[in-house]
Amino acid sequence: GQQVMQIPQYQHVQEGEDFTTYCNSSTTLSNIQWYKQRPGGHPVFLIQLVKSGEVKKQKRLTFQFGEAKKNSSLHITATQTTDVGTYFCAGSSNTGKLIFGQGTTLQVKP
Amino acid sequence: EAGVAQSPRYKIIEKRQSVAFWCNPISGHATLYWYQQILGQGPKLLIQFQNNGVVDDSQLPKDRFSAERLKGVDSTLKIQPAKLEDSAVYLCASSLSPDGRLYGYTFGSGTRLTVV
Numbered sequence A: 001g002q003q004v005m006q007i008p009q010y011q012h013v014q015e016g017e018d019f020t021t022y023c024n025s026s027t028t029l030s031n032i033q034w035y036k037q038r039p040g041g042h043p044v045f046l047i048q049l050v051k052s053g054e055v056k057k058q059k060r061l062t063f064q065f066g067e068a069k070k071n072s073s074l075h076i077t078a079t080q081t082t083d084v085g086t087y088f089c090a091g092s093s094n095t096g097k098l099i100f101g102q103g104t105t106l107q108v109k110p
Numbered sequence B: 001e002a003g004v005a006q007s008p009r010y011k012i013i014e015k016r017q018s019v020a021f022w023c024n025p026i027s028g029h030a031t032l033y034w035y036q037q038i039l040g041q042g043p044k045l046l047i048q049f050q051n052n053g054v055v056d057d058s059q060l061p062k063d064r065f066s067a068e069r070l071k072g073v074d075s076t077l078k079i080q081p082a083k084l085e086d087s088a089v090y091l092c093a094s095s096l097s098p099d100g101r102l103y104g105y106t107f108g109s110g111t112r113l114t115v116v
Helices: none
Strands: A002-007 A009-012 A021-027 A032-038 A044-049 A055-058 A061-065 A071-076 A085-092 A098-100 A106-109 B005-007 B012-013 B020-026 B029-038 B043-051 B053-056 B067-070 B075-079 B090-097 B111-115
Touching: A002 A085, A009 A021, A021 B043, A032 A071, A032 B012, A032 B090, A044 A055, A044 A061, A044 B053, A071 A085, B005 B090, B012 B067, B020 B090, B020 B111, B029 B075, B043 B067, B075 B090
Parallel strands: A009 A106, B012 B111
Antiparallel strands: A002 A021, A021 A071, A032 A044, A032 A085, A055 A061, A061 A071, A085 A098, A085 A106, B005 B020, B020 B075, B029 B043, B029 B090, B043 B053, B067 B075, B090 B111
């Protein structure tokens, strides 16, 4: 069945450094979504990408969808302590089912 | 607008006991999901409802888990009997469209279940 993998599992950075997490799907996706989960919280929707090669920005966050629509990345520029949490990608195939990756947990040292 | 409401927030039960979780989605959201999130893992879909019909329950352990969404609004997820490996956070989510297009899924705060 469809699988969504994320790397790395954990990332520790110094405040001000950049951070990137990568997401790969075993199948072609119709869309990919990104969520952030703060410690002890629940996943919160960040963004959705639909088009091949699409790039979207939200302030310091840049999201990309691969040309083949099987991979995606989230890049955070100049991390802040408020960026701490687990970032999940979630891919939807033509069945409409959203499959979550295992997440990348970001720790930011002040 | 009000978010997705879930109760209880926490539950501790002994193995082989039963437990039920309740979810009230965002008004107007036809699609409702129950996810299981084990510590350190991503959410895993258990069941998806479109209005009051089941769209996908392929990963629901039907020998012990059951879910219903009467009248296409509130939903209840039940586990009977519970096993130790059921310890997890049970998240309810809802969305305007079946695949969460445009606005994604809105998750509730979840119910943290501990089976001892």
